[in-house]
Amino acid sequence: MPLTIVAKITAAPGKEELLRTALEKLVAPTRAEVGCTQYDLHADNLDPAVFLFFEIWETRELWQDHLKSPHINAHRVATEGAVADAVINEMTHIA
Numbered sequence: 001m002p003l004t005i006v007a008k009i010t011a012a013p014g015k016e017e018l019l020r021t022a023l024e025k026l027v028a029p030t031r032a033e034v035g036c037t038q039y040d041l042h043a044d045n046l047d048p049a050v051f052l053f054f055e056i057w058e059t060r061e062l063w064q065d066h067l068k069s070p071h072i073n074a075h076r077v078a079t080e081g082a083v084a085d086a087v088i089n090e091m092t093h094i095a
Contacts (some may be wrong), residue, residue, distance in 0.1 A: 002037065003063055005055035005089040015082035016048045022079045023051055029071040035062025049084070060090070 011019040023041055030039045035058040044050035057063040066072065 001061075002093065003057045003060045004093055005053065005057065005063060006083075006091060007053040007055070008087045009051045009053070009083060010085040011049040011051070012013075012082055012084040013049070015079075017040045019082045020048075020051065020080055022075055022082070026071060026075055029069075033062075033066055033069065035059060036066070047077060061089075 009019070009023065012047065020043065024057070027039060027041055030036055030091070036055070037058060038056040040054045042052040042054065055063070
């Protein structure tokens with residue numbers, strides 16, 4: 001069963017552009033991953049610190065593989081201290 005991920009990421013004060021650039025760099029390599037059906041990054045229209053990923057993965061296991069990928073690990077290092085908050089919801093499409 002497909003897995004939908006909604007990830008809301010909030011930048012630390014003064015780190016908005018750094019985080020935006022880093023998040024944008026994740027899109028192309030992630031879309032090329034096995035099992036990635038959709039991977040879209042959104043920016044909040046009123047708060048430049050808030051970003052949202054809407055993702056669809058073929059399975060939870062393939063999403064877990066994504067979390068261990070080299071580009072995600074490099075992203076964690078590059079954005080250390082730039083993220084104030086991250087909320088990740090694993091969801092199932094019901095209608």
